[in-house]
Amino acid sequence: MNPLLVRSENTERMLNLRRKISNHLVTALAVVATLVVLVPLIAILGYLLYKGFSSLNLAFFTKPPAPVGEEGGGMANAIVGSGVILALASAMGIPLGIGAGVYLAEYGRGTWLATAIRFTADVLNGVPSIVMGIAAYSLIVAKQHHFSGFAGGVALAIMMVPTITRTTEEMLGTVPQMVREAALGLGIPKWRTVISISLRTASPGIITGCMLAFARVAGETAPLLFTALGNQFFGVNLNQPMAALPLQIFAYAVSPYDEWHRLAWAGALVLIVMIMVSVTLVRIFTARGALKGGQH
C-alpha cells in the first residue's frame, strides 16, 4: 500500500463516524423533504373529501344547477361540458404536440426552424393561462361574435401543445440512435421507423407528458372565462357557450350562498377524481401488452 495513504487508526475511526453521520443526515433530509411535499397534498385532498363528499348525491351528477333561491340542483352540465371541452382540447392538442415533438427530434435536428419552434414552445409554456384565453377570445370568439365550447377547447389545446411537444422531443431523444439504425438497416422507411420504433420506444414518457398536460388544463379556469364562458343549462353544442367544472366552481365559490359553496366543494372533488380516474385509466390501458424484462 502507498505509504502516503496510510492513516492512523484514530483518524480512520473518526472518518468512519463522519461517514455514518452524513449518511443518516442525508437520508433524514430526503425523508423530511418528502413529508413536506406530501403533507399539504394529502391535507388538501382530505379537506376536499371532507367538505365535498357530503354534498355529493345523485342529483349532483344528473341535474343542472337549480335557479337562484331553489334548493338542490347539480353540476351535470358542467361535468359533461368539461368532458367535451377536454376531449376536444386533447383531440387537437395531443396530435399537434406529438407531431411537433417528432419534427424537433427526428427531422429538424440542428435546423433554424427547429430552434425557433423549441424557443416558441418554451415561451408558450411560461405564458399565463389567462393570456391564452385572451388569444382564443380574439382569434375565435371576437370573430364569431359569440362564446362557445369550441373556443374553450382551442384555448386549452394551445396550452397543451408546448408541454407535449417538449416532452415528446425529450423522450425521443432518450431512444438510442442504435435502435433507429437497426430499423433503417432492415430497410424500414424512415417514417415507419419514427412511428413504429422511435415513438413506440418512447411512448411511456410521451404518454406521461400528455397526461401532465391534460391534468394541467383540466383545472384551468382563466382561459375558459373568455371562451366557453359557462352555461346554466345542459348542452353539448360546441357552437354555444358551455359549462365547465372549473368555471362552475369559480362562480359558486364566489357567490354569497352556503348551498352554492357546498356545491363548489363537491365540484372541486369531482374534478380531482375525474382527472385521477382518466390518468389511471390511460396508465392501465397503455400498460397492457407491455412485455416483462428488458431495460424498460
Add this chain to the structure above:
Amino acid sequence: MGVDIRVENLNAWYGTTQSLWDINLNIPANKATALIGPSGCGKSTFVRCLNRMHETNPIARAEGVVRMGDIDIYKDASPVEIRRRIGMVFQRPNPFPTMSIYDNVASGLKLNGFRKKRVLDEVVEKSLKSAALWEEVKDSLHKKSGASLSGGQQQRLCIARALAVDPEVLLMDEPASALDPVSTAKIEDLIFKLKSQYTIVIVTHNMQQAARVAENTGFFLTGKLVEFAPTTKIFTNPSDKRTEDYITGRFG
C-alpha cells in the same frame, strides 16, 4: 444466394473531414470478407457506405460507385431497397426494446407491410434456426422482450432479424466485440454456416477472428485500403510493409 460487390473510387466524408480515400475493392459472392485495421481507420464507414447507412448521418456524404451484382446502389435504387437486400449487424446488439423476440425477428417484414401470419411464423422460425437461437427461445417467443436476452443471445437475435428480410449480403460491424468468448465462438460458427447462402463482410479488431472466418481480408489504414488479398496471404506474406507491421503488432 449471395451476390458480389464491386467498389470503385469510393470517397466518404463527415462534414469536411474526408474519412475514405479512393477505395477500390471487389468482394466475391458467398464468401466471408474481413476488414481489419486500427480504430478510426474507416472500416466501419466503409461498410456503412455499402448499404447506404452512411448517409443517414446528416453531415455525411459519399461519392463513387458501388455495384451489387448488376445494380449501382447509389444510382439504380433507393436506400430503403438497398438496405433490404444488404442486411447489417451492428457492433452492440440492438434489439427493439419494446418488442417481443418474435416481433423483433418479424419486424423487417411486418413494418414493411407484410402481415400473413403463417408465412411470418415460418420466417421467424427459420431465421432463428439459422441464427442458432431457436432452441433457446422457442418457448418464450411472444412472452419475452428482445432486450431481456443475454448479450450473446441478443446479437444472434439481431442476426436472425437481419436474415428474416432475406438479404443477399450481410454486413457485420464488429459483431462480437461486445461479447464473451463463448458467444463469440457461436457467432463465428454462424458466419461459417451462413456464407454458403450470403455474401458476408465482417469488420473486426480481432485478427484471429479474421483468420478463422474469412477467405479474403482487407487492411485499412487512415481511410485508405492498403492491401486486399486472400486471408492466408495477408497473415503469412503481406505485400505491404504497413500490413506486416500491423499484423505483427508493431503499431495499431
